[in-house]
Structure formats: C-alpha cells, structure tokens
Amino acid sequence: MTSDLHTHSTISDGILTPRELVNQAAAAGVTYLSLTDHDSTDGLPEAQAAAADHPGLTLIPGIEISTDVAEGEAHILGYLFDVENAELQATLESFRDDRVGRARRMVQNLERLGVPVTWERVVEIAGQGAIGRPHIAQALMEAGHVPSIREAFDRYIGNFGPAYAGRRKMAPEEAIRLIRQYGGLPVLAHPDETPGLEAMLPALAGAGLAGMEVDYGLYPAELRARFRALADQYGLLALGGSDYHGPGRAADCPLGGSQTPPEAGERLLAAHQDAARSLG
C-alpha cells in the first residue's frame, strides 16, 4: 500500500488517460491517488468514475500550478479545492490559453535554430491536453532532431535552453492564496527543483502553504530527511508522489513508486477537514 499524490494524465502532458491512470494505480497498490494535471481539473470526472471500480482506492482531486521565482520555477500543487467554482475555472482557462502562445513561440524558436517541428503536429500530440513542453519534445523526437525527450530539454527547451519561451506566471504566494481562496490545501512540489527554497519558505508558509513533497519521485533518503526536517520546522504536511507522466521514460519514477506512505493521503484528508471546520 502506498499513496501517490502527484500524477499527470492526457489532460495535461501525461500519456495515460485519467481512467488508465486510475486503473494502473489501483493495480500498483495505490490507496490514495491524486490526479494533479497542469492547469486543469478536466480529468477529474473520468478519474472519479474509474475510481468507483476500485473500492481500495481513494481519489483526491488536485492540480499543479507553475509559478515564477528568481532563477526558475516553483510548482504549487493544490488539493481538495472547490473544483466547480466558475471563477477558479476561468483563471485556469487563462493559464491554459497562455500555454498556447508560449508553445507557439518555442516552435518558432526551433525553426530559427534549424530544428523545425510543425505546429499542427504539436497540437495533435497535445490532443485535448493543456499544451506543454513534453509535447514539443515529442515532436522534436519524431522529427529525428533528438533521440530522447530528455535531450530535447537538455539541448533546446529546458529552462535555459535556446528555444525556451516563458509565460507570465504568478508568484508562488499568489498560487498559494488562490488555492486557499477556493478551500484547498496548497503544497510545494519537488522542493529540490525549487531554487532558493530555504530563503523562500518563511514567506510561503506565511502565505498559507500547507505541505511540502518529501517522499517525491526517486529522491534519495538524505534528501527526504532534509525536506522532512524542513516540513517539521514550518509545520507543513509531509506528502509526495511519483509525478508520473506515463510509461516510456525509463529514468522516471513508476506510478506508485515514490514510497509515499498511505498515511500521507490520510493526513491530507484530515487536514482538509480541520481547515474546513476552522473556517466554520
């Protein structure tokens, strides 16, 4: 038994449909699963329907929002917020719209660099999903410009790559307040990928951060111990997950493979009930 509180589906840049993801998570022994697509909750109805076939699996609604920090990005996961809220959904839609313009700019940059991919193919790969760099990476690979997704990032579209294009993103404190505003619990994703983490944590905690990923992906034990101590220090829930995007990326953590204890999901649900109670 395990929790996996960080996964992606075809609704953003994952490979599995929400239903496939839920079925495979149940088969992998996941008892608490969260679907946390980038900027979209559109996979949740299908995931909920699939979860109904697996009495041992509890689905926790989630999302992942990218935010800007000096020198890079911080990703904020949100859990158990009011998914139906129209104002929130309009905000998420605007994030997804920004992704389109920014992906177009990267496609233009790639053309200029002599490694063209067609916009039509990128859109086709993204399908119904919120368009992201993994879709462009796939197109680069198909066009024979790179041998792997990883090299597409390393050579072209990584954060400091020559074809990278950004978009205007919120500050992490704003994303934290946004999730709180709609009754959810904001959690810092993959803290080892967050530049300037320790200097930033007091402000994030002050803005209402509720948790931090500790048992994330294939993080080694020393890193987990360090983040567990930081979570304790700031009174944050210690959570985590695989950040699974689908099969085919051999170096990545498998679904349900992050060694996140089943209690992590329980703690998340209990903290949400406490927060709702204290708001009356």
Ligand code: AMP
């Ligand atoms: P985007 O949201 O469009 O900026 O794309 C971010 C996504 O790209 C992340 O969620 C990862 O799935 C993926 N990604 C980021 N960096 C890398 C990398 N170096 N190698 C492979 N995938 C990456």
Ligand code: ZN
């Ligand atoms: Zn992703």
Ligand code: FE
């Ligand atoms: Fe992320």
Ligand code: FE
């Ligand atoms: Fe993610």
